[in-house]
Amino acid sequence: MNFTHDSHLKLIPLNIIQDKKHFIVEDPTSGEFYEMPEVCIEAIRLLNEGNSLGEIERELKEKYPTEEVDLLDFAQQLLELQLVTEIDGVKVEAKEKEKLPQGFLRVSPQLGNFFFNKAAYFVYGALFIGNVVLFAANPSLFPTYKDLFIFDYMFLNILAWMLLSFIFVLIHELGHILAMRAFNLPTKLEIGHRLFLVVFETDMGPVWKLPSRNRNVLYLAGLCFDTVILFLALICQLLLSGQSGMFPRVLDVIVLDTFIRIVYQCCIYMKTDLYYVFENVSGCYNLMESAQQVLRKLVPFLNQADKETVIYPEERRTVLIYSVFYLLGVGLTLLLFAFYYIPQLLFAWKKVFPGFSQGVDTLPFWDAAMFSLQIFIVLLLLLFSWQKKYLRRRA
Known part of the structure; x- marks a missing residue:
C-alpha cells in the first residue's frame, strides 16, 4: 500500500x-x-x-x-x-492474528510467590555457594561419564537416564512457570532443541510486560530449582559415601545430569537462561545476532546472515564483551563433549555392539536393538524440533 x-x-x-x-x-x-x-x-x-x-x-x-x-x-x-x-x-484488511495461548492460569500467583520472594532468593544463593564449597572440599563428588551407567544392560541405563532427566527438566521448567505465575503472567511449555539435545522450553515472551529489574528472577528460576536438586543430591552422596546399592547409583545419575545442565546454561552462544540474563542486564537485545555478525568478519567461512543486525554505537562495547563469552561458551561445549558426551557414546557402543553378533534369543542382542531404538527416537524428536524451528523462521 x-x-x-x-x-x-x-x-x-x-x-x-x-x-x-x-x-x-x-x-x-x-x-x-x-x-x-x-x-x-x-x-x-x-x-x-x-x-x-x-x-x-x-x-x-x-x-x-x-x-x-x-x-x-x-x-x-x-x-x-x-x-x-x-x-x-x-x-485495512489484515490477517487474523494468532493469539498466544494463555497457559497455566490455574496456577495461583500465591504459590509462585511462595517459591520466589526475597527470603527464597537468599536460600537459593546460599545453596549455590554450598554446592561450590561441597565440590571444592570433596573433589570426588564431581561426576564422571561412567556415572550414567548404573545397570549391566545399556537400554536400561538410557531408559533410567531419560526418565530421570525428563523429571528434573520438568522441575527446571516448573521453576520458570512458578516464577511467571508469581508475577501473574501466562506461559506455555514447548519442545525445542539446543544443538543435538531435545529440551523443554517455557515461553518467556510475556516477561516483556515487566520492568527490566524483575525479569532476571524469571530467567534464573529454573537454575534456582537445579541448585536445590544438586545440593540435596550432593548431601545424600556424602551421607551414603562408601555404601553400595541402587540408590547411591541413582544419585550419581542425578548429580551428573543436574551438573551438566547447570554448566550447559553457561554456554551463552546459545539462547540459554544465562544468555537472557546477560541480555537483560546490558539492555542490549539481539546480542547473539550482533555477536555473530561481528564474528563473521573474523571468521570468513561462517555463513552470512540473511539480514544485517543494526548495532548501535553505544552497544558495540557490550557486543564485543558478549562475543568473548560467546567463544568461551563454544569452548565449554567442546569440553562437555570431550569429558562426557563422546566418552559416554563410545563406552555405550563398545558395550552393546557385540550384541548384534549374537542370536535374537539372547539378552545382549535385544539390549543392542533397544539401545539403537532409543537413539532413533531421540533423533526423531530432534528432527521434529528442527522442523518446527525452520517453519517458524519461514513464517
Missing part, C-alpha cells in the same frame, strides 16, 4: 513500556513485543493525535536532529507488523 506525507494512520491500541535504552511496544491482540527507540514512540503518539505523516516527520526532524527520520518507511513497517487499522479513513 502506498503512503504519502498527507496520509493519516490509525493504529491498534498498543501497550508501551519504557526499558533501559529504548521502549517495548506490545501488540495486546497477538501478544507480540517490539523494541523501538524514543523517536518511534514519539511518532506513534503523534499518529494517535491525528497528525499526518508529513507533519510528524517535520516535527521529529526538529526534535531529533541526529536521528534518521523517514515516516513513510516507518508507516510501512507498522503496516507489515499489522499495527495499522485505518489509512485515511479506509479500513
Whole structure:
C-alpha cells in the first residue's frame, strides 16, 4: 500500500513500556513485543493525535536532529507488523492474528510467590555457594561419564537416564512457570532443541510486560530449582559415601545430569537462561545476532546472515564483551563433549555392539536393538524440533 506525507494512520491500541535504552511496544491482540527507540514512540503518539505523516516527520526532524527520520518507511513497517487499522479513513484488511495461548492460569500467583520472594532468593544463593564449597572440599563428588551407567544392560541405563532427566527438566521448567505465575503472567511449555539435545522450553515472551529489574528472577528460576536438586543430591552422596546399592547409583545419575545442565546454561552462544540474563542486564537485545555478525568478519567461512543486525554505537562495547563469552561458551561445549558426551557414546557402543553378533534369543542382542531404538527416537524428536524451528523462521 502506498503512503504519502498527507496520509493519516490509525493504529491498534498498543501497550508501551519504557526499558533501559529504548521502549517495548506490545501488540495486546497477538501478544507480540517490539523494541523501538524514543523517536518511534514519539511518532506513534503523534499518529494517535491525528497528525499526518508529513507533519510528524517535520516535527521529529526538529526534535531529533541526529536521528534518521523517514515516516513513510516507518508507516510501512507498522503496516507489515499489522499495527495499522485505518489509512485515511479506509479500513485495512489484515490477517487474523494468532493469539498466544494463555497457559497455566490455574496456577495461583500465591504459590509462585511462595517459591520466589526475597527470603527464597537468599536460600537459593546460599545453596549455590554450598554446592561450590561441597565440590571444592570433596573433589570426588564431581561426576564422571561412567556415572550414567548404573545397570549391566545399556537400554536400561538410557531408559533410567531419560526418565530421570525428563523429571528434573520438568522441575527446571516448573521453576520458570512458578516464577511467571508469581508475577501473574501466562506461559506455555514447548519442545525445542539446543544443538543435538531435545529440551523443554517455557515461553518467556510475556516477561516483556515487566520492568527490566524483575525479569532476571524469571530467567534464573529454573537454575534456582537445579541448585536445590544438586545440593540435596550432593548431601545424600556424602551421607551414603562408601555404601553400595541402587540408590547411591541413582544419585550419581542425578548429580551428573543436574551438573551438566547447570554448566550447559553457561554456554551463552546459545539462547540459554544465562544468555537472557546477560541480555537483560546490558539492555542490549539481539546480542547473539550482533555477536555473530561481528564474528563473521573474523571468521570468513561462517555463513552470512540473511539480514544485517543494526548495532548501535553505544552497544558495540557490550557486543564485543558478549562475543568473548560467546567463544568461551563454544569452548565449554567442546569440553562437555570431550569429558562426557563422546566418552559416554563410545563406552555405550563398545558395550552393546557385540550384541548384534549374537542370536535374537539372547539378552545382549535385544539390549543392542533397544539401545539403537532409543537413539532413533531421540533423533526423531530432534528432527521434529528442527522442523518446527525452520517453519517458524519461514513464517
